[in-house]
Amino acid sequence: MYTTLEHFLKYVKYDTQSDEAAGLAGKVPSTDTQWELAREMERELNERGFENVKVSEYCYVTGSLPANTDRKIPAIGFITHMDTAAEASGKNVKARVVKNYDGGNIVLNEALNVIMSPEDFPFMKNYIGHDLVVTDGTTLLGADDKAGMAEVMGAVDWIIAHPEFEHGKICVAFTPDEEISELAGHLDIEAFGADFAYTLDGGDLGEISYENFNAASATVKIHGRSVHPGSAKGLMLSAVMMGNEFLGMLPAHETPATTEKYEGYYHCLTFSGDTENAELHFIIRDHDKAKFEARKKFFADCVDWMRRKYGAERFELEMHDQYYNMREKLDGHMEIVDLAVRAMKGIGIEPYFKAMRGGTDGAALSWRGLITPNIFIGGHNYHGRYEFVSVQVMEKASETVIKILELAAKG
Numbered sequence: 006m007y008t009t010l011e012h013f014l015k016y017v018k019y020d021t022q023s024d025e026a027a028g029l030a031g032k033v034p035s036t037d038t039q040w041e042l043a044r045e046m047e048r049e050l051n052e053r054g055f056e057n058v059k060v061s062e063y064c065y066v067t068g069s070l071p072a073n074t075d076r077k078i079p080a081i082g083f084i085t086h087m088d089t090a091a092e093a094s095g096k097n098v099k100a101r102v103v104k105n106y107d108g109g110n111i112v113l114n115e116a117l118n119v120i121m122s123p124e125d126f127p128f129m130k131n132y133i134g135h136d137l138v139v140t141d142g143t144t145l146l147g148a149d150d151k152a153g154m155a156e157v158m159g160a161v162d163w164i165i166a167h168p169e170f171e172h173g174k175i176c177v178a179f180t181p182d183e184e185i186s187e188l189a190g191h192l193d194i195e196a197f198g199a200d201f202a203y204t205l206d207g208g209d210l211g212e213i214s215y216e217n218f219n220a221a222s223a224t225v226k227i228h229g230r231s232v233h234p235g236s237a238k239g240l241m242l243s244a245v246m247m248g249n250e251f252l253g254m255l256p257a258h259e260t261p262a263t264t265e266k267y268e269g270y271y272h273c274l275t276f277s278g279d280t281e282n283a284e285l286h287f288i289i290r291d292h293d294k295a296k297f298e299a300r301k302k303f304f305a306d307c308v309d310w311m312r313r314k315y316g317a318e319r320f321e322l323e324m325h326d327q328y329y330n331m332r333e334k335l336d337g338h339m340e341i342v343d344l345a346v347r348a349m350k351g352i353g354i355e356p357y358f359k360a361m362r363g364g365t366d367g368a369a370l371s372w373r374g375l376i377t378p379n380i381f382i383g384g385h386n387y388h389g390r391y392e393f394v395s396v397q398v399m400e401k402a403s404e405t406v407i408k409i410l411e412l413a414a415k416g
Contacts, residue, residue, distance in 0.1 A: 009159030009403045010396050013138065014100055016042065016151040022095040023088035025185040025286075033191060034064040034088070034181035042087050046179045049158065053165055055177075057198075063191040066179040069198055070161065070172075078173025078414050082199030083160075083406060084192075084366050084377065085153035085206060086183035090388040093145040100138050100146060102396065108133040113390065114142030121391050128209075128385060136396040146392035148384030153205030154179060156382060156399055160406035172410045174198065180366055186220070186327040188369035201341045202377040203409070204367035210398045211354045212381040215335040215342050217361035217368045218269070218290040219297035220328050223304060225251065225287070226321040231280040244283035247315060248276060251285070254307045267292045267360060269300060292330055292360055328364045331371040331378070338376045345380055348408035354401060380405060 007015070019042040027035040034040070046066045050058045055068035066087075072078060089095035103111055108130055113119040119142030123129040140146045157177055164170055176199040180189050183206075207214055229244030255271045257263070264270045269291030276285045289304060291297040301324060308322045335342065349356040361368075367377030383398025 007159070007162055009155050009399045010102075010138075012158045013148075013152055013155035013394070013399065016154055017098045017100050017147040019045070020096040020098075021088045021147075022091060023182045023185045023187075025091060028182055028185040028187060033187060035185060035187075036088075039064050039087055039181045043179065043181070046087070046154075050177070053161060057196075061191065061193070064181040065189075065192055067192075067197055068177055070164070070175040070177075072173045073168070074171050074173070074414070076414070079200040080174035080176055080198055081410060081413060082176040082178065082197060082202030082375070082377070083157045084178045084180065084189065084202055084204045084370070085157055086150045086180045086366060087154065088182050088184050089145060089147045089151075090149065090184045092388040093390055094143070095145055095147055098144045098147055099141040101141070103137045103139055106132050106135050106137050111137070111139055113140055117142055119143075119390060121393070126386065126391065131209075132395050135398070137393050138396060139393045140390050142390050145387075145389055146384075146394065148382065148392055148394040149387040150183065150206045150382065152382040152384050152394050152399055152402075156205050156402040157406060159400070159403040163403065163407060164410070170407075170411070171414045173413060175410065176202070183366055186222070186364065188328055188364060189366035190369065192366075192370065194370065194373060194375045197375070199375065201338070202367065202370065202375055203345065204365045204377055204379045205382050205402060205406075206365045206367075207361075207379050207381040208359070208384065210381055210383060210395075210401060211349055211356045212359050213342060213345055213349075213356050214359050214361040214365075214379040215339075216292060216332040217328075217330055217364050217379075218292055219294055219326075219330050220364055221289040221297070221301055221324055221326050223287040223289060223322065223324040225285045225308060226323075227251075227278065227283040227285075228319050228321075229280050229282065241280065242315065242319070243280045244278050245280065247311065247319065248278060248283040248285055251307060251311055252276075254310070255304075265362075269293070269296055271300065271304065288327075290362070294330065328368045329372055331368040334371040335376060335378060341376055342378050344409055344412060345378065345405070348405050348412055351408050351412065352401065352404045354405070
């Protein structure tokens with residue numbers, strides 16, 4: 006059996022970066038490397054006596070630990086994702102633990118002069134005295150969401166080591182491709198067997214989320230006309246320049262870098278091309294459903310304006326919804342959120358609610374009928390080389406899982 010930290014340091018060694026292009030092409034999982042961690046999780050669950058352990062054809066790992074009492078207790082699920090984001094490499098992660106953080110700069114990589122400073126990240130000061138797991142400055146860490154995986158398995162190991170602890174059926178799932186919005190689309194909810202569930206995919210200590218963005222993705226393809234630059238006047242139509250013009254139509258103050266809390270945004274993920282062809286990939290986000298629909302309409306209207314200016318054949322738009330705000334489904338089931346609140350308070354944590362500026366597997370699952378709010382994992386600066394996680398907060402997340410099960414068993 007392992008501690009939560011030991012689980013985490015093992016999981017981050019697996020390269021599980023997902024690939025949006027492959028995902029858009031219909032490949033699940035989008036990368037073959039995710040199978041390696043899936044097989045390891047299958048082995049761990051079998052080793053711990055889980056029943057119905059399965060790795061599906063889509064790389065979903067599921068299993069359940071039977072109840073150890075005849076009393077009627079709800080079956081509770083805990084869901085985390087195995088993949089890491091595409092913004093930074095997840096290969097050859099070299100995690101290290103900074104013991105008893107003193108509140109100053111942390112040199113991640115001296116040779117490359119990569120320094121994580123409280124001047125850039127003021128919330129680091131909240132972790133003075135904590136043990137922080139950091140990167141070597143060349144990759145992301147993978148706390149999103151391998152910290153969640155480790156926290157679930159750390160709780161499982163504690164439960165197995167304490168057979169006197171009474172609990173109902175415990176269902177776990179480790180999913181692929183969450184970062185590219187697969188969002189547990191191939192999880193067999195009925196076979197999973199939980200009455201309700203929690204994702205461990207949040208942020209700071211005590212965070213609970215039952216709201217998230219409504220989300221859409223959009224791809225704009227632009228077809229230009231190439232002519233020799235020396236004789237191009239009145240003839241050339243540069244796809245790159247038209248792409249820049251289109252970007253300029255979107256509100257500059259409605260981007261991820263200029264918004265917070267309940268404010269929505271447009272975000273250009275990638276822009277590639279040349280004179281002949283260009284392609285732009287976007288995500289569109291808003292918590293409010295009416296504003297979300299208005300954002301999509303405005304985006305499509307901008308494309309139509311460019312078509313009228315340059316010709317309908319010059320611009321193609323592909324846009325589809327990815328997920329919706331889980332609050333619409335949680336409003337009638339707040340006792341599940343309250344259970345997490347009571348669990349946190351029961352172990353000395355002051356819980357707080359935060360509307361997620363993103364989505365989780367739980368958002369999509371809630372819309373499919375498995376109510377699944379989200380709780381903290383203790384990490385910061387996800388998706389980049391400045392990512393870190395507190396060991397003490399990870400341990401508190403494992404304790405929260407245990408306390409949820411304890412309170413559920415007490416009715």
